[in-house]
Amino acid sequence: MATIQEVAQKAKVSVATVSRYLNNPDIVAKATRLRVEEAIQDLNYEPSILGRNLRKSESKLLIVLIPSISNPFYTEIINGIEDTAIEQGYNILLCQTDSNPSREAIYFNLIRNQLADGIISMDPTVNRKNLTEIAKEYPLVQCSEYDEEGIISYVTINNELAAYHAVKHLIKIGHKKIAMINSNEKFLYARERKQGYERALKESGLSSYPDWVYTTDNLEFDSGRLAMKNLLNQDIRPTAVFAVSDILAIGALKEINATGLHVPEDIAVIGFDKINFSNMTYPTLTTIAQPMYQMGSMSAQMLINKISGKRTDSIILDHELVIREST
Amino acid sequence: MATIQEVAQKAKVSVATVSRYLNNPDIVAKATRLRVEEAIQDLNYEPSILGRNLRKSESKLLIVLIPSISNPFYTEIINGIEDTAIEQGYNILLCQTDSNPSREAIYFNLIRNQLADGIISMDPTVNRKNLTEIAKEYPLVQCSEYDEEGIISYVTINNELAAYHAVKHLIKIGHKKIAMINSNEKFLYARERKQGYERALKESGLSSYPDWVYTTDNLEFDSGRLAMKNLLNQDIRPTAVFAVSDILAIGALKEINATGLHVPEDIAVIGFDKINFSNMTYPTLTTIAQPMYQMGSMSAQMLINKISGKRTDSIILDHELVIREST
DNA sequence: CGTTACAGTGTAAACGATTACATTAATTAT
DNA sequence: ATAATTAATGTAATCGTTTACACTGTAACG
Numbered sequence: 001m002a003t004i005q006e007v008a009q010k011a012k013v014s015v016a017t018v019s020r021y022l023n024n025p026d027i028v029a030k031a032t033r034l035r036v037e038e039a040i041q042d043l044n045y046e047p048s049i050l051g052r053n054l055r056k057s058e059s060k061l062l063i064v065l066i067p068s069i070s071n072p073f074y075t076e077i078i079n080g081i082e083d084t085a086i087e088q089g090y091n092i093l094l095c096q097t098d099s100n101p102s103r104e105a106i107y108f109n110l111i112r113n114q115l116a117d118g119i120i121s122m123d124p125t126v127n128r129k130n131l132t133e134i135a136k137e138y139p140l141v142q143c144s145e146y147d148e149e150g151i152i153s154y155v156t157i158n159n160e161l162a163a164y165h166a167v168k169h170l171i172k173i174g175h176k177k178i179a180m181i182n183s184n185e186k187f188l189y190a191r192e193r194k195q196g197y198e199r200a201l202k203e204s205g206l207s208s209y210p211d212w213v214y215t216t217d218n219l220e221f222d223s224g225r226l227a228m229k230n231l232l233n234q235d236i237r238p239t240a241v242f243a244v245s246d247i248l249a250i251g252a253l254k255e256i257n258a259t260g261l262h263v264p265e266d267i268a269v270i271g272f273d274k275i276n277f278s279n280m281t282y283p284t285l286t287t288i289a290q291p292m293y294q295m296g297s298m299s300a301q302m303l304i305n306k307i308s309g310k311r312t313d314s315i316i317l318d319h320e321l322v323i324r325e326s327t
Numbered sequence: 328m329a330t331i332q333e334v335a336q337k338a339k340v341s342v343a344t345v346s347r348y349l350n351n352p353d354i355v356a357k358a359t360r361l362r363v364e365e366a367i368q369d370l371n372y373e374p375s376i377l378g379r380n381l382r383k384s385e386s387k388l389l390i391v392l393i394p395s396i397s398n399p400f401y402t403e404i405i406n407g408i409e410d411t412a413i414e415q416g417y418n419i420l421l422c423q424t425d426s427n428p429s430r431e432a433i434y435f436n437l438i439r440n441q442l443a444d445g446i447i448s449m450d451p452t453v454n455r456k457n458l459t460e461i462a463k464e465y466p467l468v469q470c471s472e473y474d475e476e477g478i479i480s481y482v483t484i485n486n487e488l489a490a491y492h493a494v495k496h497l498i499k500i501g502h503k504k505i506a507m508i509n510s511n512e513k514f515l516y517a518r519e520r521k522q523g524y525e526r527a528l529k530e531s532g533l534s535s536y537p538d539w540v541y542t543t544d545n546l547e548f549d550s551g552r553l554a555m556k557n558l559l560n561q562d563i564r565p566t567a568v569f570a571v572s573d574i575l576a577i578g579a580l581k582e583i584n585a586t587g588l589h590v591p592e593d594i595a596v597i598g599f600d601k602i603n604f605s606n607m608t609y610p611t612l613t614t615i616a617q618p619m620y621q622m623g624s625m626s627a628q629m630l631i632n633k634i635s636g637k638r639t640d641s642i643i644l645d646h647e648l649v650i651r652e653s654t
Numbered sequence: 655c656g657t658t659a660c661a662g663t664g665t666a667a668a669c670g671a672t673t674a675c676a677t678t679a680a681t682t683a684t
Numbered sequence: 685a686t687a688a689t690t691a692a693t694g695t696a697a698t699c700g701t702t703t704a705c706a707c708t709g710t711a712a713c714g
Contacts, residue, residue, distance in 0.1 A: 001441070003670060014694045019672055029692060049440040050386065051670030054377045054699050070402040070603060078396055082423065086433065091442075094421040096409060106413065112328070113376040114700095115418075221607050250607050257609050276397060280548050280577050282584050282609045330700060341664045346702055356662055378700030381669050441670095 002043035004051075011039035022047055062092045062303060063107055063119045065126070067099045071219065072275040073245070073292070074122060077143060080296025081120060088304050090117070099125040111138050118303045124187045139306035143299040144290075146314075148188055153306075153314045155299045159189045162288045162319040163196025163242070166270050169286070169321055170240040171204050175268060179212040179238035181227040181248050183219055190215075193244050193272070212238055216248060224251020232259060239267055240327070246271035246278045249285055253326065257282070268327040283325030291317050329370035331378075338366035349374055389419045389630060390434055390446045394426045398546070399602040400572070400619070401449060404470060407623025408447060415631050417444070426452040438465050445630045451514045466633035470626040471617075473641075475515055480633075480641045482626045486516045489615045489646040490523025490569070493597050496613070496648055497567040498531050502595060506539040506565035508554040508575050510546055517542075520571050520599070539565055543575060551578020559586060566594060567654070573598035573605045573614055580608055580653065595654040610652030618644050 008015040013032055021028050021036045028036065039045070053059050062085055066074045078094065085092050093116060095107045104126060110116050111134065118138065121131060124145035134140055135152045146154035170178050180197050183190045194213065201208045214230055216223035224247060231238055232255070243249035249271030256263055263269055263283055271278055274289035294317060302312045335342040340359055348355050348363045355363070366372070380386050389412055393401045405421065412419050420443060422434045431450070435457060437443050445465065448458060451472035461467055462479045473481035497505050507524050510517045521540065528535045541557055543550035551574060558565055559582070570576035576598030583590055590596055590610055598605055601616035625642055632639045 001439070004672095005670080015671080016673075016695080017693060020693085023672080027692080032692080046436065046439040048381075048670050049437075049442040050377070050381045050384065051699095052672075054375075054381045054670075054701085055672045057377065057699065059377065069396070069405055070399065072397065072399070075397040079423075091420060091422075091437070093418060095418075096406075109373065110376075110418070112373045114328070115376040221603075254607060254609065276548075277604055277607075280581060280604075281607075282581060332700080342701080343665080343703075344663060347663090350702080354662080359662080375700050378669090379702075381671085381700075382702045384669065 002045040004047065007036065007039045007043055007045050010043060011035040057114060058117055059115055060090050061116045062090050062300070063110060063116045064092050064094050065097055065107060065119060065121045065123050066094070067097055067123045067125065069094070069096050072277060073273050076292035077122065077296035080293040081300040084297040084300035090304065097123050097126070099123065101127055108134055118307050120299050120303055124189070139303055141299050141303045141306065143295055145187065145189060153302060153312060155295050155302065155315045155317065157290055157317050157319045159192035160196040163193035164200045165321050166242050166272065166288050167197050167200035169323070170242065170268060170270060170327065171200060171206070173268070173327060175240035176206055177236065177238040178206065178240045178242060179214070179231045181224065181241060181243040181252060182213055182215050183244055184215060184217065190244060197242060219245050219247055221247055221251040224248035225255040228252035228255035241267060241269050243269065244272050246273045246275045246285060246287055249287070250277065250281055253281055253285070263326050270327055274322055286324045286327040287322050289320040289322050329372040331374065334363065334366045334370055334372050337370060338362040384441060385444055386442055387417050388443045389417050389627070390437060390443045391419050391421050392424055392434060392446060392448045392450050393421070394424055394450045394452065396421070396423050399604060400600050403619035404449065404623035407620040408627040411624040411627035417631065424450050426450060428454055431457070435461055445634050447626050447630055451516070466630055468626050468630045468633065470622055472514065472516060480629060480639060482622050482629065482642045482644065484617055484644050484646045486519035487523040490520035491527045492648050493569050493599065493615050494524050494527035496650070497569065497595060497597060497654065498527065498533070500654060502567035503533055504563065504565040505533065505567045505569060506541070506558045508551060508568060508570040508579060509540055509542050510571055511542060511544065517571060524569060546572050546574055548574055548578045551575035552582040555579035555582035568594060568596050570596065571599050573600045573602045573612060576612055576614070577604065577608050580612070590653050597654055601649055613651045613654040614649050616647040616649050
């Protein structure tokens with residue numbers, strides 16, 4: 001691969017002129033410009049990003065931290081991030097933490113090593129202390145999950161209100177016995193959504209039994225099944241279930257189908273996220289849609305702003321209730 | 328962030344010694360080593376990957392080209408790639424092409440710019456001419472899809488045989504009228520799987536009507552539904568369907584359910600890939616499992632070998648029939 | 655004791671770009 | 685005609701590493 005020196009030599013100019021042509025073509029004289037262009041063509045020259053990055057001490061790389069790539073919730077967010085990043089000359093380094101602190105450390109080091117210019121974190125299990133420390137020194141934004149007390153800016157939705165709307169919908173169509181499949185309450189969103197669930201019940205004068213709130217270990221399909229199995233075995237069986245993620249809801253659907261009961265006649269189910277697959281289940285899943293693409297694109301924009309020294313405030317986006325067959 | 332110079336100064340040694348300590352601690356004397364260690368601690372020093380990369384002209388970054396991150400087929404492959412890559416000190420740049428040549432060009436440029444050391448391509452629609460050209464100059468391997476006539480090494484399965492096994496399974500459980508939902512035959516795997524389908528039928532003396540092979544435009548859920556709708560409207564309705572991807576099969580399931588027919592009693596369905604979701608459908612999907620993690624990890628190993636100048640041969644891995652409720 | 659070998663370290667040149675500053679030539683103003 | 689301004693280009697330092705080569709001092713050997 002040709003270097004800038006070879007181009008300069010061939011075009012009979014200095015490397016500075018070639019560099020100027022590359023970064024700001026207008027300031028080099030027309031005749032020179034043509035010679036440089038020709039040399040670049042002839043040598044099939046491409047500037048080395050390595051050299052440029054070193055000199056400018058920037059990498060134009062953004063780290064995106066997700067717990068797991070196989071969770072479809074993140075795919076649309078990532079699309080949003082990627083489109084915005086590319087548009088502004090950045091590339092993204094998609095990093096799975098598997099919620100594993102040592103994996104996480106590898107990626108945090110990448111930014112200390114200046115291999116990346118900023119981080120978008122979507123991992124709710126991330127070590128808060130580390131994260132805050134990184135955020136002090138380097139550009140960082142949180143997407144979807146965030147730290148309540150922290151000073152790190154974020155993009156998210158109003159989880160309490162969204163859950164409230166979900167449960168309100170169930171109440172509106174006549175349900176009185178409403179259960180919840182929640183994930184571990186160490187996650188902020190889990191706590192908030194539970195509050196929304198409780199507020200909707202209380203507001204309508206409905207009772208909530210502790211047994212009707214099942215807490216899962218993780219967000220996998222099997223946990224959803226297990227949760228539903230448990231709820232079906234209650235003394236008083238709920239007639240509707242609000243699950244805090246579509247995958248959990250799909251697990252619940254599966255379990256209901258397996259016991260010969262029918263959705264929505266016997267039990268109504270509502271999920272959360274509106275992942276692609278929520279549309280492919282039998283029956284199709286009513287869910288709360290998060291504006292995932294927008295969340296991604298806004299966090300990317302926010303991060304790029306931070307990198308260039310601008311300050312930006314946290315953002316809370318709107319959600320939407322999508323009514324389908326399961327309610 | 329401290330630089331190697333500051334460390335050197337603090338430890339009262341030359342930068343060369345610090346660098347030696349970093350790359351090969353054993354060759355520096357114990358007393359010196361301790362001083363350097365202390366200085367590194369004190370200054371909280373992390374070597375700049377930028378500087379190192381420039382000097383060594385390597386980036387330790389691997390490009391992974393996939394058509395779309397939302398296709399769950401790729402997630403396990405990516406896990407395999409990532410684990411192997413990290414183990415060997417590489418990071419991956421996960422790039423979606425959306426099967427869009429201009430997007431592709433961006434990523435090909437990344438390697439020309441020396442921002443990446445090699446490419447793993449999983450995009451079957453990739454422009455073959457460009458790909459071959461890149462492969463001539465830079466390390467590149469293909470995963471899953473490959474170029475029959477090309478000289479680019481690849482990791483894949485025996486698609487013809489896998490399809491043959493799938494159809495044989497349907498025949499074995501008594502089906503005689505077997506349809507196929509294929510994707511566009513511009514893809515090699517589509518042509519090969521069709522051959523396997525035909526061979527199995529022929530071998531058992533079963534007839535195949537052209538109308539029983541439906542070709543979809545893409546691999547989306549809706550295409551599967553549409554395909555199944557079409558097959559259900561045939562004069563002679565098939566009793567079993569082989570779909571070349573799980574998502575298509577899930578679409579088919581949905582359509583069958585929607586018309587009030589039952590799987591597998593009325594129609595049996597078999598898919599291909601064994602994505603996570605194939606387990607969550609109603610009923611669960613019989614499918615051909617590809618060793619996705621292994622495919623990923625072997626392609627990564629293969630690419631890293633190529634980068635370090637070793638030659639490696641293409642690999643064909645084993646598939647497996649996974650029998651579940653839909654047959 | 656003189657030579658050789660080697661371990662440990664330093665010096666300085668790379669890697670490939672960008673950019674402050676200096677220089678020259680051309681244009682405009684007085 | 686001379687001075688001042690501007691446009692175009694070149695020179696060389698710089699970013700943070702690695703590494704070939706040179707050097708020094710100590711140990712081993714005959």
